[in-house]
Amino acid sequence: xxxxxxxxxxxxxxxxxxxxxxxxxxxxxxxxxxxxxxxxxxxxxxxxxxxxxxxxxxxxxxxxxxxxxxxxxxxxxxxxxxxxxxxxxxxxxxxxxxxxxxxxxxxxxxxxxxxxxxxxxxxxxxxxxxxxxxxxxxxxxxxxxxxxxxxxxxxxxxxxxxxxxxxxxxxxxxxxxxxxxxxxxxxxxxxxxxxxxxxxxxxxxxxxxxxxxxxxxxxxxxxxx
Amino acid sequence: xxxxxxxxxxxxxxxxxxxxxxxxxxxxxxxxxxxxxxxxxxxxxxxxxxxxxxxxxxxxxxxxxxxxxxxxxxxxxx
Numbered sequence: 001x002x003x004x005x006x007x008x009x010x011x012x013x014x015x016x017x018x019x020x021x022x023x024x025x026x027x028x029x030x031x032x033x034x035x036x037x038x039x040x041x042x043x044x045x046x047x048x049x050x051x052x053x054x055x056x057x058x059x060x061x062x063x064x065x066x067x068x069x070x071x072x073x074x075x076x077x078x079x080x081x082x083x084x085x086x087x088x089x090x091x092x093x094x095x096x097x098x099x100x101x102x103x104x105x106x107x108x109x110x111x112x113x114x115x116x117x118x119x120x121x122x123x124x125x126x127x128x129x130x131x132x133x134x135x136x137x138x139x140x141x142x143x144x145x146x147x148x149x150x151x152x153x154x155x156x157x158x159x160x161x162x163x164x165x166x167x168x169x170x171x172x173x174x175x176x177x178x179x180x181x182x183x184x185x186x187x188x189x190x191x192x193x194x195x196x197x198x199x200x201x202x203x204x205x206x207x208x209x210x211x212x213x214x215x216x217x218x219x220x221x222x223x224x225x
Numbered sequence: 226x227x228x229x230x231x232x233x234x235x236x237x238x239x240x241x242x243x244x245x246x247x248x249x250x251x252x253x254x255x256x257x258x259x260x261x262x263x264x265x266x267x268x269x270x271x272x273x274x275x276x277x278x279x280x281x282x283x284x285x286x287x288x289x290x291x292x293x294x295x296x297x298x299x300x301x302x303x
Contacts, residue, residue, distance in 0.1 A: 056266075056285070056286070057288055060285060060288070061285075064285075093288065099290070100288055100290050100291045102235075102239070102240075102291065103242055103243065104242070105240065105242055106242070107242050107243065107246055147240075149239065149291065150290075151290075176240065176242075
């Protein structure tokens with residue numbers, strides 16, 4: 001199992017993502033944004049940061065990079081892709097995930113430990129579409145534009161289709177995301193995006209290793225594909 | 226080369242916290258009777274073929290899911 005972790009000018013979490021992948025027992029390497037070849041890579045991380053300075057809109061310019069063209073083809077062929085924070089924004093801008101990420105409701109940059117609830121579905125976890133679990137993950141969030149938004153009809157379809165992957169604890173929604181949504185999958189189930197940072201929750205030293213579950217779930221989607 | 230201006234604003238009905246923050250700040254400065262403040266973006270560019278403008282707005286300058294845009298052609302044509 002070998003992960004490829006994209007690296008744009010302005011990425012800042014790619015090394016933690018490589019470390020997280022390695023801690024699941026896999027290999028991992030960085031993929032520079034000008035690379036067009038994902039040969040030998042079994043799963044992709046689009047990491048957090050501020051790709052291309054987040055000019056215009058977060059993720060808007062990164063989506064046109066050669067590496068993202070390759071990722072779009074990889075995802076279309078069923079390859080597993082994990083977008084974290086800015087990576088989630090890039091995947092939404094690229095149309096690989098539904099919706100968009102808007103400025104936090106309170107206009108403040110958020111930086112703290114968050115509680116996520118897993119919503120298992122399809123390839124990423126055990127079957128049971130839309131089923132709510134009590135499985136909670138303690139994972140840090142750090143973003144200024146993390147308010148997930150999609151038209152009401154799309155939100156209904158996401159919930160009905162089991163595409164909501166993670167929710168914030170009701171009443172503790174940190175950024176105003178629609179229906180407390182912290183992460184979503186694509187329809188096929190092989191592309192996952194979330195705002196909080198599982199790659200920063202992989203060592204007991206920093207309080208939680210729950211982030212490893214996210215990487216393992218995406219890797220498992222690759223085995224199934 | 227013809228000059229154009231693109232105005233991009235959050236779509237109606239999508240919460241615009243920047244606009245709200247500006248709106249709330251105004252009365253504190255003594256400005257009354259102001260509502261529905263929205264903060265958007267403006268892009269100015271020279272473009273050889275203005276027929277491309279709509280496509281480039283759709284593809285890059287705006288995210289049509291969350292933003293509306295308006296194209297003004299300058300150089301007197303506005």
